[in-house]
Amino acid sequence: MKTEMKPLRTFAATVKSFKSHARQEPCRITNLLFILSLFLSLSILFLFKSHYCSSPFGKSQTLMSVQVPVKVVNESDDPPLIEDEDEDQEDNNRALINTKSEKTKPICYETSSRSDTCEVEGDVRVQASTNTIFFHPCTSKPQQWRIKPYTRKGDPSALKHVKEWTLKSVMNVEELPQCTKTFTVPAMLFSSQGFTGNFFHDFTDVLIPLFINSYQFHGEVQFLVSDFMSWWVNKFSLILKQLSKHGIVNLEGEEKAVLCYRRLIAGPSFHKELGIDSMKSPNGYSILDFKKLLRQAFGLKRDTVVITKKPKLLIISRKKSREFLNEKEIAQLATSLGFDVVIGEGRWDITVSKFANLVNSADVMLGVHGAGLTNMVFLPKDAVVIQVIPFGGLEKVARRSFEAPTMDMKIKYLDYVIQVNESSLIDQYPKDHPVLKDPMSVHKQGWIALSSLYLVKQNIRIDLQRFRNTLLEAFKLVSNNSSMIHTQ
Incomplete structure (x- = not known):
């Protein structure tokens, strides 16, 4: 009797378990169908958006207003700092x-x-x-x-x-x-x-x-x-x-x-x-691609310095401010050292194309800190730029403007920093005046005061004996880096 009852109890338990499982299965199926439908909807939405709403290339960021008041920046000032009124x-x-x-x-x-x-x-x-x-x-x-x-x-x-x-x-x-x-x-x-x-x-x-x-x-x-x-x-x-x-x-x-x-x-x-x-x-x-475009635009002949006779030195002449007061003497000194010297002044009656070709023909370009040195974009590779930095603690801004770009342009850089005795400011102020003794005190007054004194009001008379070494260094650099060493 006990043997007959055991199968019956086992069968009853199995039926009970099946009924319990059957009650749970519809719920699981419903959940599974809901998840599948949600995934399918999101996939369709993603495909639709990627097809019709594709973003342009670049790093995407929203920007409600890109203009905010900042510090005034002129030609050689520091990068602007945000100083919003609101x-x-x-x-x-x-x-x-x-x-x-x-x-x-x-x-x-x-x-x-x-x-x-x-x-x-x-x-x-x-x-x-x-x-x-x-x-x-x-x-x-x-x-x-x-x-x-x-x-x-x-x-x-x-x-x-x-x-x-x-x-x-x-x-x-x-x-x-x-x-x-x-x-x-x-x-x-x-x-x-x-x-x-x-x-x-x-x-x-x-x-x-x-x-x-x-x-x-x-x-x-x-x-x-x-x-x-x-x-x-x-x-x-x-x-x-x-x-x-x-x-x-x-x-x-x-x-x-x-x-x-x-x-x-x-x-x-x-x-x-x-x-x-x-x-x-x-x-x-890169900037080299830009220089290639300039050569195409103006028909510039030289990509790289090639010297067949004497290296050509171009002096960028200025007449309104930061003028070389002994320009002829500088040219004579350079000639005596073996340069073929040309003096050029970028004027409104000279086209960009004409001056660009003049610069491209040079192996060394000499100029005082200022817009004229921008002509370095027309120089061939391995040329040399000499920046004359006016008196007044301007080394940082001058080098940031014109030394920093030369490395990417594949041209050489030298600078010559003017001492107080080479500046025309010694004729305008007493020897113990802060303009001559303490240029940093002028810097603290801001860019307008700084530029009006050391850029606008200053002319330069180079110490030829001291400058001789800079010219010799330029001669050596351009000769060593040229595709053909010059012959006397």
Whole structure:
């Protein structure tokens, strides 16, 4: 009897277990189906967004307002420091700049302490009458960004005459202004105002930053120029034509137009003075690529120094300030040491092309700290630059402006620092005056006081005996590094 009851108890337990399992199984199946449907929905959404809402290349960051008041910066001043009048707004801006967002368009990002750049793709429409760039993005709500397209971000002096542009997202295509002109190539927006007109700023603030953003398109890009100045565009037309095969658009003359593009970059990218960070530039372009473009633009013959007779020394002459008071004597000294000497002055009646060819023919270029030394961009590789640094504790700013770029340009650098007895300031002030005895006391008064004294009011009479050693060093450098050693 006990043997018969055991199978029965076992069967009853099995039935009970099956019923319990059967009650739990629908719940598990329901949960599994819910998870699968959720995963499938997210996958479809991701594929849809990646197809229709792809971001332009670059490091994506949101930026509500890229212009904040900062310290005034002139030709050789330190990099600007943010000094926002509204601390709350400053904190918001900094937080936005440092927060990555792959979902927001346009992509606005800080390329340096001096520049911000915004990039837009999709349906992009430029309305010059309102200084607005409309675009139809994949965003959850309307957004706006503001930018002044010049690489002195936050510098009120430089940006005084630079217009601010608004980039505005529009959710419905029907709300966009109607196109009057449609283009198939990308657009690049920049300003020709700021500190332009100074040769140093023409290159370091505008032309090199333009190269950084536009060279990747191999000429298939159109320049939109805000604050248009015809004289500036004409002066550098040969360079601009190397960067763009298409007509330059003067936005001042397009007030009734709506220009439509599929891609637009607003605001050139600054990396460093007269230089390019190849790690940050599209396709790894460097300052050597920019110099190659200049050779093509102006028909420059020499890529590298080749000396067949005597090394040529070009003296960059100045007439308004920081003038060589004994220029002829300097030339005579250099000639006696074996140089073929040429004196050149960059004047308004001399075209950039003509002066660029003169510089390119030189093996050594000599000049006082100032915009004239910017002509080093035309020198061949292995050439030598000699910077004469005026009296007044200017070594740091002078070397940052013109020594630092020479390494990337593959040219040699020497400098000659003026002593007080070589400065014309000794004729203007008593020997015990702080201007002569304590230049740092003038530095503490700010850039305006510093530049007006040591740059504007100072001329130079070089000590020829002391300068002789610098010229001999330059002769040795250019001879040792030339492709063909000179013959007497």
